[in-house]
Amino acid sequence: MKEAIDDTVPVHTAAEGPAGKLPITGEVLRNAPSGEIFGMTQNAGMGWNPLQLNRPQYLILGTMGGIRREDGSPLALGYHTGHWEIGVMMEEIAEELTANQGIPFAGYVSDPCDGRSQGTTGMFDSLPYRNDAAVVLRRLIRSLPTRKGVLGVATCDKGLPAMMLALAGMRHQLPGIIVPGGVTLPPVNGEDAGKVQSIGARFSNGELSLEDAADLGCRACATPGGGCQFLGTAATAQVIAEALGMSLPHSALSPSGQPVWKNIGRQSARALQHMEHSGIVMSDILTDRAIKNAMVLHAAFGGSTNLLLHLPAVAHAAGLKIPSVDDWNEVNRQVPRLVSVLPNGPVPHPTIRVFLAGGVPEVMLHLRRLGLIDESVLTVTGRTLGENLDWWETSQRRADMRRRLQEADGIDPDSVIMSPEEAKRQGMASTMTFPTGNLCPEGAVIKSAAIDPSVLDSEGVYRHTGRVKVFTAEKDAIRSIKNGKVQAGDILAIIGRGPSGTGMEETYQLTSALKHLPYGKYVTLITDARFSGVSTGACIGHMGPEALAGGPLGKLRDNDWVEVLIDTVKLDGSVNLVGEGGQPLSKEAGTELLNARTPHPGLAVDPGLPDDTRLWAALQAASGGTWQGCVYDTDRIIALLEAGRQALGETR
Numbered sequence: 001m002k003e004a005i006d007d008t009v010p011v012h013t014a015a016e017g018p019a020g021k022l023p024i025t026g027e028v029l030r031n032a033p034s035g036e037i038f039g040m041t042q043n044a045g046m047g048w049n050p051l052q053l054n055r056p057q058y059l060i061l062g063t064m065g066g067i068r069r070e071d072g073s074p075l076a077l078g079y080h081t082g083h084w085e086i087g088v089m090m091e092e093i094a095e096e097l098t099a100n101q102g103i104p105f106a107g108y109v110s111d112p113c114d115g116r117s118q119g120t121t122g123m124f125d126s127l128p129y130r131n132d133a134a135v136v137l138r139r140l141i142r143s144l145p146t147r148k149g150v151l152g153v154a155t156c157d158k159g160l161p162a163m164m165l166a167l168a169g170m171r172h173q174l175p176g177i178i179v180p181g182g183v184t185l186p187p188v189n190g191e192d193a194g195k196v197q198s199i200g201a202r203f204s205n206g207e208l209s210l211e212d213a214a215d216l217g218c219r220a221c222a223t224p225g226g227g228c229q230f231l232g233t234a235a236t237a238q239v240i241a242e243a244l245g246m247s248l249p250h251s252a253l254s255p256s257g258q259p260v261w262k263n264i265g266r267q268s269a270r271a272l273q274h275m276e277h278s279g280i281v282m283s284d285i286l287t288d289r290a291i292k293n294a295m296v297l298h299a300a301f302g303g304s305t306n307l308l309l310h311l312p313a314v315a316h317a318a319g320l321k322i323p324s325v326d327d328w329n330e331v332n333r334q335v336p337r338l339v340s341v342l343p344n345g346p347v348p349h350p351t352i353r354v355f356l357a358g359g360v361p362e363v364m365l366h367l368r369r370l371g372l373i374d375e376s377v378l379t380v381t382g383r384t385l386g387e388n389l390d391w392w393e394t395s396q397r398r399a400d401m402r403r404r405l406q407e408a409d410g411i412d413p414d415s416v417i418m419s420p421e422e423a424k425r426q427g428m429a430s431t432m433t434f435p436t437g438n439l440c441p442e443g444a445v446i447k448s449a450a451i452d453p454s455v456l457d458s459e460g461v462y463r464h465t466g467r468v469k470v471f472t473a474e475k476d477a478i479r480s481i482k483n484g485k486v487q488a489g490d491i492l493a494i495i496g497r498g499p500s501g502t503g504m505e506e507t508y509q510l511t512s513a514l515k516h517l518p519y520g521k522y523v524t525l526i527t528d529a530r531f532s533g534v535s536t537g538a539c540i541g542h543m544g545p546e547a548l549a550g551g552p553l554g555k556l557r558d559n560d561w562v563e564v565l566i567d568t569v570k571l572d573g574s575v576n577l578v579g580e581g582g583q584p585l586s587k588e589a590g591t592e593l594l595n596a597r598t599p600h601p602g603l604a605v606d607p608g609l610p611d612d613t614r615l616w617a618a619l620q621a622a623s624g625g626t627w628q629g630c631v632y633d634t635d636r637i638i639a640l641l642e643a644g645r646q647a648l649g650e651t652r
Contacts, residue, residue, distance in 0.1 A: 020050035036146060048103065057103045058272060059147040060093050061137055061166070062086045063159035063181070065110040072224065080113035081184050082156035082234060085225025085256050089153050089179060089265045096269035105147065107140045109133050111159030114506055114532060115197060115228070119478060121608045123505040127309070127530070128616035130158045130165070131632060134317070137166035141174070149174055149272045153265070155181025155226065155256075157233040161310040164241055168317035171283045175275035177380045178246040179268045180238040182256035184226035186350045187219040193228040194343050194512065194534035196220035201513030204482035226256030229350040230342035232534040233310075236303035240311060242360040243297035245285045245379035249388045250397065253355040274382050286318040289374040292331075293385070295323060296372050299335035299431045300363050302344050302449050305531055305541065308432075312629030322628055325434050325443050333571050335372055336420045337428045337449055338363055343515070343534045344450045346426055349416050356405035357413035361392040366419060427453065429460065433566055435540060435573030438591045439526070439553050442544030443627070444575060448568040450536035452521040460569040462538055464524045465584050466491045468562045472602040474507055474529075481513050488522035491562045495554050496603045497529035498546030499620060499630065503613040508532035511539050524564050526575055528553055538564065540575055542626055547603055549621070552577070555597040563587070 022040050029037070044050045064086040066078025078084045094104040111133065117123045141150055150170070152163035160180070167176035186192050196216055202208040208216075227234030238252035248268055254261040275281075291311065298307055312322045342348045358365075367373045368389060375386030392398055402413040418426065433448040451462050468491045471477040477494055480486050498504050507529050514520030515536045524538040528546040531539055547554025556562075556577065561584035566573040577590030605614075620626075622640050623633035 018044045022050055023054050055101050055103045056148045057146045058097050059144050059150045060090050060104055060106045062090045062108055062153040063111045064108050081221050081225050082227045086153050086181055092262045092265035093151055093269045096266040109136050114157045119509040124503045124609055124613050127504050128613050130162045133162035134165035138169050148276045150176040151179055151272055153179045160237040164314050165317045168286055168314050175280055176282050177268045177272050178241040179265055180252050182226040182254040182261045183351045184221055185223040186229045187222040190219040191216050192230055192342055193220045194230045198512040198516040201482055202516055205517055230534045233304040233306040235351050236307050239301055239360055240294045243294040244290050245377055249361050250359050252360050253351045255352050271380050278382055284378050288320050290377045291315050293373050295331045296335050299332050301339045302337045302431045305445050305447055309630055313631050316631045329434055332430045332432050336423050337431055338366055338418050338423050340416055343536050353416050356401045357416035362417045364389055429568040433571045433573045435575050437574040437576040439575045439577055440543040444540050444543040446540045448566055451538050455521050462566040465563045468493050468556055468560045470556050470558050472496050478509050488519040491524045493556050494527040495547040499617040500548040502606050505529050506532045508535055511535035552594045554599045554603045555594050
């Protein structure tokens, strides 16, 4: 082995140790746990001033990834921009806590990138990771028994929901605040990080040159930190955290790395200390009324369907009522969509413009006038939501941000966050529809707001009856799209890709390709998998029961006739097999066919599915499955295990 240059430097075998003495008393030595005393020894060993060790302790948890040099350049890359600058935010928080006579602790549980894992076996770990990370984060919180409160800094698709679950799980024990990691900026000339993920499909279909693909792909993430520039799962989760009252007003969607973003961290640190001094804990913030507010904001923003998995999980972690499909339906029928933002428009504004237009509190002002939000809920400011909105409406911050949007981009903020009257005039459809039918008797979901308006009839209804092309693997479907084997009028069925088959993978490489190919708006996609928050088009997911659990979707065959109806006004819909052979028949005929059929011969668990994900799939299925948020219901799981033991004992 080649010797390093400095191998001749002497190796020390002991050190003087920190100067000073622990600030302890005889009473402490007699009564405190040994771990608490040894913790002070560790704190001094890491260099903290021993005289300050009796100050209150606060835990900062972050999803930081990668290693940055002091100038911000990469020494080791992170998985994604969303966690690349988290350490910068944590430094701001730590400085503020220290300045206010606190002792900051920091821990890290990084997160993967759903964009990076699209179309790969990495997607098999995506959704299950959320539960794993939440478990570890909760264990880290409990492993520092002396902490007075927790600040969770996170940005993206799984790390931020996991952080919300972790803090929600503290319930009656601790104050906590979510600090959103913000957004990256779009390039001056180029494409956003959603559209750029379709360059492979567009190049393969002759829609893009190799030179343009390489250029656009290089510049899409125009700044190094923050979540993607569209209202996907990452941005929607930031909105939801603020809507729940878990984050400070106007903290979601701030531009990562900029002074306004850093200041949110310092304000959050002060707010956490105020919560601790006031005796405010998570159960004071997270209530059934707060969950309802978050659902209302989701509808008003036109948020990601992935929050159908995450918000119920937050409710479960907080010990609250889990919203049902009927609850989501009711909210979406009542609440107008008000935000014009990527990917659904009508104008594709990036998320930074939503922030400058006023973000969550600006949308809430409109919803308050409509009587659609509960203003009495408590927030992490220590004030009610109504009091926060009173401040926002006349604040200098609001005026400055809206003016900056006009100055920088020449954009009227009221064209980004619209009044209900203007949104209606623009024809903005409500966010989600929950179709049922003989192919999804337990239900399904479509972001109906994302259907291209040009394929709706005069009554706002999407009607598509066509022959189905069935795929049991996403890679085969994307290959068919790239090879020109998918045409206008096709219905694509991607089956066996729910929790049991793949960990409920995202299929964004399919939906992004269809979005940005000229014929894509005339194609319907149905699946028991899920979609990225940036997905658009007539894409129906979460179809239940999943194919591998006996769902009728798994009985489809190539060239079957499928009928899809989505009413984007009344928010009703159906997905039915209506026959096979020469001509479509009826729903009843299709139901008879399904009842007589066996599963598709290619239907199987993906051979690459990790054992970790198989275990997750079994546990979440025992806990109620996707419509309960893919949670771990400990009592239910233990009861089923005990019943299984007893059954096995009876048969021996």
